[in-house]
Amino acid sequence: MQAVKMYTTGVCPYCIRAKQFLKSKGVEQIEEIRIDTDAGARNHMMEVTGRRTVPQIFIGTTHVGGHDDLVALDARGGLQPLLGAA
Template structure:
């Protein structure tokens, strides 16, 4: 079973859209988008978990990846596809 990808996001954020597209292109099969614009308590949770206040903030399984720039860097380092393919069972 592939890892769950959790992304704190806003739908109008271009970085969120870019990150989502990259994740889907690389094989993410279970993408959970947590909209901090609809549920303000999620923003507090995101800040508590990451120490960051900007979106997106991305977790692959239990691993904190960071924002869009960090996700792109992980992909460029050839690490994203293998991380998304890890068996979590």
Template sequence: MSRISVYSTRICPYCVMAKRLLSAKGAAYDDLRIDQDESARAEMQKRAPASRTVPQIFIGETHVGGFDELAALDRAGKLDAMLAPYINEQS
């Protein structure tokens, strides 16, 4: 099963908020730092070719988008169902 992937940088406040929201939900995720790893940047651009900003969040193979989209899913009551397979998953 694919995992949750968060493409991020160290200084991005939206990345921090996205990871806090996922952690608060108990979801396991991979933090892929594009500022430290060029291969992570290339992978992000391949998976989300039109996206140039971080965070870029994937739940399994579904491209959620950034923090605003993740928070909108949460407000709409849809995020918990999407995260259910990843709650308390071992890293």
């Protein structure tokens, strides 16, 4: 399974939902990067994604986007192949 990385904050409800959604799809481990406690991580997230909001989700090297993007990817049938890509 591809590595999953998620930029989050401690109080973001969409971050919590995204983590729950990914776990329901079989993801056992999520590397969580808290941007509310690390200004450098926030700046890096904005540089690589062009976005300011959380969550920002990466599966492998692919930037999926936020929670709604994740759910839309799954609805199109693209999430499981991306998770399983090696």
